[in-house]
Amino acid sequence: MATQEITYREAAREALRAALHNDERVFLMGEDVGRYGGPYAVSLGLLEEFGPDRIRDTPLSESAFVGAGIGAALGGMRPIVEIMTVNFSLLAADQIINTAATYLHMSGGQFNVPLVIRMATGAGFQLAAQHSHSLEGWYAHIPGLKIVTPATLEDVRGMLPTALADPDPVLIFEHLALYNRKGQLVEDAGPVDIDRARVRRQGTAVSLITYGNSLWKCIEAAEQLAGEGIDAEVVDLRSLRPLDDQTIMASVRKTRRAVIVDEGWRSGSLSAEIAARIHEQAFYELDAPVVRLCSEEVPIPYAKHLEEAALPQAEKIVRAVRELLGT
Amino acid sequence: MATQEITYREAAREALRAALHNDERVFLMGEDVGRYGGPYAVSLGLLEEFGPDRIRDTPLSESAFVGAGIGAALGGMRPIVEIMTVNFSLLAADQIINTAATYLHMSGGQFNVPLVIRMATGAGFQLAAQHSHSLEGWYAHIPGLKIVTPATLEDVRGMLPTALADPDPVLIFEHLALYNRKGQLVEDAGPVDIDRARVRRQGTAVSLITYGNSLWKCIEAAEQLAGEGIDAEVVDLRSLRPLDDQTIMASVRKTRRAVIVDEGWRSGSLSAEIAARIHEQAFYELDAPVVRLCSEEVPIPYAKHLEEAALPQAEKIVRAVRELLGT
Amino acid sequence: MTKASTASSHRDREHHLSLLKQMLRVRRFEEKCVELYSQQKIRGFLHLYIGEEAVCTGLMQAVSADDAMVATYREHGHALLRGIPMNAVLAEMYGKQEGCSGGRGGSMHLFDKATHFIGGNAIVGGGMPVAVGYALAAKLRKLKAISWCVFGEGAMAEGEFHESMNLAALWQLPVVFCCENNYYAMGTALDRSESETNLLKHAKSYRINAQSVDGMDVLATEAASHAAAKWVRAGKGPYFLEFQTYRFRAHSMFDPERYREKAEVHDREQHGPIKRYGEQLRELGILDDTGLNTLEAEIAQEIQNAVDFAEAGQLEPVASLSRFVYSEGAAS
Amino acid sequence: MTKASTASSHRDREHHLSLLKQMLRVRRFEEKCVELYSQQKIRGFLHLYIGEEAVCTGLMQAVSADDAMVATYREHGHALLRGIPMNAVLAEMYGKQEGCSGGRGGSMHLFDKATHFIGGNAIVGGGMPVAVGYALAAKLRKLKAISWCVFGEGAMAEGEFHESMNLAALWQLPVVFCCENNYYAMGTALDRSESETNLLKHAKSYRINAQSVDGMDVLATEAASHAAAKWVRAGKGPYFLEFQTYRFRAHSMFDPERYREKAEVHDREQHGPIKRYGEQLRELGILDDTGLNTLEAEIAQEIQNAVDFAEAGQLEPVASLSRFVYSEGAAS
Numbered sequence A, B: 001m002a003t004q005e006i007t008y009r010e011a012a013r014e015a016l017r018a019a020l021h022n023d024e025r026v027f028l029m030g031e032d033v034g035r036y037g038g039p040y041a042v043s044l045g046l047l048e049e050f051g052p053d054r055i056r057d058t059p060l061s062e063s064a065f066v067g068a069g070i071g072a073a074l075g076g077m078r079p080i081v082e083i084m085t086v087n088f089s090l091l092a093a094d095q096i097i098n099t100a101a102t103y104l105h106m107s108g109g110q111f112n113v114p115l116v117i118r119m120a121t122g123a124g125f126q127l128a129a130q131h132s133h134s135l136e137g138w139y140a141h142i143p144g145l146k147i148v149t150p151a152t153l154e155d156v157r158g159m160l161p162t163a164l165a166d167p168d169p170v171l172i173f174e175h176l177a178l179y180n181r182k183g184q185l186v187e188d189a190g191p192v193d194i195d196r197a198r199v200r201r202q203g204t205a206v207s208l209i210t211y212g213n214s215l216w217k218c219i220e221a222a223e224q225l226a227g228e229g230i231d232a233e234v235v236d237l238r239s240l241r242p243l244d245d246q247t248i249m250a251s252v253r254k255t256r257r258a259v260i261v262d263e264g265w266r267s268g269s270l271s272a273e274i275a276a277r278i279h280e281q282a283f284y285e286l287d288a289p290v291v292r293l294c295s296e297e298v299p300i301p302y303a304k305h306l307e308e309a310a311l312p313q314a315e316k317i318v319r320a321v322r323e324l325l326g327t
Numbered sequence C, D: 001m002t003k004a005s006t007a008s009s010h011r012d013r014e015h016h017l018s019l020l021k022q023m024l025r026v027r028r029f030e031e032k033c034v035e036l037y038s039q040q041k042i043r044g045f046l047h048l049y050i051g052e053e054a055v056c057t058g059l060m061q062a063v064s065a066d067d068a069m070v071a072t073y074r075e076h077g078h079a080l081l082r083g084i085p086m087n088a089v090l091a092e093m094y095g096k097q098e099g100c101s102g103g104r105g106g107s108m109h110l111f112d113k114a115t116h117f118i119g120g121n122a123i124v125g126g127g128m129p130v131a132v133g134y135a136l137a138a139k140l141r142k143l144k145a146i147s148w149c150v151f152g153e154g155a156m157a158e159g160e161f162h163e164s165m166n167l168a169a170l171w172q173l174p175v176v177f178c179c180e181n182n183y184y185a186m187g188t189a190l191d192r193s194e195s196e197t198n199l200l201k202h203a204k205s206y207r208i209n210a211q212s213v214d215g216m217d218v219l220a221t222e223a224a225s226h227a228a229a230k231w232v233r234a235g236k237g238p239y240f241l242e243f244q245t246y247r248f249r250a251h252s253m254f255d256p257e258r259y260r261e262k263a264e265v266h267d268r269e270q271h272g273p274i275k276r277y278g279e280q281l282r283e284l285g286i287l288d289d290t291g292l293n294t295l296e297a298e299i300a301q302e303i304q305n306a307v308d309f310a311e312a313g314q315l316e317p318v319a320s321l322s323r324f325v326y327s328e329g330a331a332s
Ligand SMILES: Cc1ncc(C[n+]2csc(CCOP(=O)(O)OP(=O)(O)O)c2C)c(N)n1
Pocket: B031, B060, B062, B084, B088, B091, C074, C122, C123, C124, C125, C151, C152, C153, C154, C155, C156, C180, C182, C184, C185, C186, C251
């Protein structure tokens, strides 16, 4: 099939454009998605193409426009709400957790909320403590929500239509560092599932379990390890809620060792849940306790060298694997 | 020492009263803490005793009055902010996480935030999905915060003064089901530490690791198990951030088996973090993988039988222990 | 007080009696709820609307079939008058699966898809953005539906009120914001909650058309609701209604009411909406003892049926606890 | 435009020149920042205040030593004029430990305990409740301090604005709310952000005294700030100032400015605060080329020193990464 070179940003935009074309109930709403062209230029050009009703700039009022997304979903639309970054989603936490995640249940199955919320996440750009959260794993604690983290072009293109077809609220987290990432994507790329993990690199010595931008750090680490004769498998979780236990356990059963790489702060991060599940489901097949590599437990600092030190990096992953294997 | 029979509610009130007496910088602020007498009658009578400047009713505006607590702390006061329940704290999540937890760091150590936030938490009263969250473990993910969960009279009396003496933000979670709990408390009960776990019942067969209202369910279960000849140790975490690894590991090394009981939803709950840590720090000393007993992953339903089924209960703990021990 | 029409055509008489009956129905239902609560048939939080019935009764006269309503935890009246069968409402409060929310919601979370009754929201202010969004959908879909957004005056201090009013006004959405001003938010009196107690000024600061109504006068609430609906259906943007009312009972079953004088409550009860309207209809010769007894008997029967229904209802099997977290049939 | 005093006593002349110098100092500093940003010496988000200098300059004339200031991510000017040494500000932007926030905060998080400069907040609206709380502390402690709360017009749509204004008014707290209305929030023009674009109406809906000022006229901003401070210090409650201004540069270094016409920006630049005030002072004979050159030279020297200082600054050892999560010495 013909492929094209494209960035993650462009693939995200293609996904939006296709969704807007295919279903007139779909509209995009958020801060500066229109005239500004999107804070990360994802929605650039869409206002001109689809007009202000469907590419809807909102005032700064995260709680109201997320809640309005819920209401519009209940009213028969298929809104895509963009929260500029996960950091600001805390202002809408009530609507997300107390409303979007509960209505189906509280109404005894009557009112499902077919809402998609996109947000940028992650650190790495010296944006300091209030602009560098990785809270996707934290949101994954909430029943009623689905949480996905596209790390590849294929996924950022294909997860949106699937999320839109889902009857329940889906939160899509796009890591800031991915937007400029280039690669090949088939020209008619379409929907992908949003509930299975994927093995991105086959290996036998250790399972690197990760998601989002850390996927690429893991792949970099795996390549470096390959040079040392260590054959690491890399599992991209893709969906943080639900977690795909099957794929995770299959990998761990094969390699008997796991390193979880998670940009969230270590304590109470998703890495803990995955580690706990591995121990629960594959305890006797492990050759060593599961290792977690997470962000340091510190609000992300501005200074470059400190920020780098605070985050998981390929080099640290390599070291962690070496240590685990005792090489 | 002389003791008195007293409820948890009264002990909490005594703590407030003493703090207000001892330090004129202390004041209590929140919805209906004054004229109404406190939503759970904890602050009953304090308005008459200390006046409206120090027992300050606020409008319904969680974000602003929590933020005002931060500002007042920076301005030299020692505010105690009461959020009626953890469910409403989501409206103040931005102030708690983006402000209270970051200022010390972002200012390079200049602006610490000596703020205490109290809130009721937990389920069990048929209050349904928007009034039954147990999010204390979820907040424990955030560096910069300290999270404590007094389960005993001694702790609800003694943690407040320690929290107030702490230079950094401390969140105190009081489980709804505890307020009517009666017991004996020494008459001059005073401060207790807020960073160590406590073994509430010695045992050798299994460690029940828990906090908050689940402590009493664990003790009930332990008593029942004792009748069956199973000697369970019960660890009350007391502080969810920081976690007291030392006490946890000491217990687990002794019993070689652990069941974590946590009213949070299982996925991504604090139980996962504790399980992960036990596996990291005591993997080779375990006789079996750690067991987690949490709330079912469902918004808490109204119907009594469903709510009961959704929460950890003594009976379930007993069963989990029996299963773990293969008895 | 608005005058009941003296030119009482048969239709007018019917309408007057119907208004009275609707108010009475809500009142008697809740009185029964108190009884059932003390018998522990109903649990959780129970927020009574007693004293405020003229508001939802008047309001509902202007609500059309396609309209949506987003209410609060004090929503028994709205649910009943919107058309959710009393059986289903009471069964819900019993936690039975025949309840309008399948027993999952309880008193604070009455829901009904058929009548677009979108809860029952126990987070103060939490329903406002949802109501705005529903109106946005209606506007985008070019439907005539109105989104009726009900809340108390205490909710107006929340940021979500501000953000929602601004969005609705900015986008000229078909929302009627219905503020049930009963002067207290739990124990917090209006003047301790709002620096500006003239609530219309808030609405106007968003350029939203606003009107204040005697919420104890059902004809006034009816007229104002029609006027608001007319405005909104004409595409002129949102509307704000302040209903000045009073709750005769405690905030919830747990409230010892330390924050107000008994005399104040007693005084307001003398001017209660049902009492007043009943007297008015008697003066007009529309109501007499026989008529009233008939209404009461019909209502008593309906309530008795509802109790029987709820009692006979089934508890959902525990095995299905995890239903309704995600939609059935969908990939989870 | 407010007239510069013609009765130019020596003190007046000094004051005028000082105002001009303060504005220039902020301007030249930020121009240098742009250069340093393109050299990648400064990273992260950088929000320039260029065009708005008359606001913080006028404002600062009314700020007393004990007052606190809570600013936004566009706060270089406020930080410098409040008295944080330029060295420390620039070193912060370099991420050096000599920075005013130890290199932890960067451009958006300038902090200074000595001058009660409480950030630098990168959450729009996030500083408002904090400023209110600081004022509450001042009031409870019976201090004369004012809490100066700075934010953009875009922030006014946030719920935190509403909640904060209400609290401040209800409790009559010593806050001056300083709205820097530059007519855009990133790419969102005021009339797409607020249904009521007359911002004073918002303030008044909380019963807060309010005034609108030409934010391009430093004498006007100064006078209005003094008036506000006087009001607040007299214990009359909060005050709201709207400074009508304009940002000449992009929102941040990443903004391609698609949402406004170049001509609009060009037009506003012709009436820039420094240009206008400089011309006025020349007309009055207070400023001439020599005088201006002296000011520029002094500023250039200060900036050069700051660059040298920042360049020479140290990176904090990585080993101390986990400092400042909890207070040192305290039990963690
Ligand atoms: C966000 C939030 N904060 C606090 C509460 C607790 N609470 C429930 S009802 C209520 C009072 C609300 O008053 P008002 O809006 O006037 O409505 P009313 O109860 O008088 O009808 C409060 C404080 C809540 N449910 N949600």
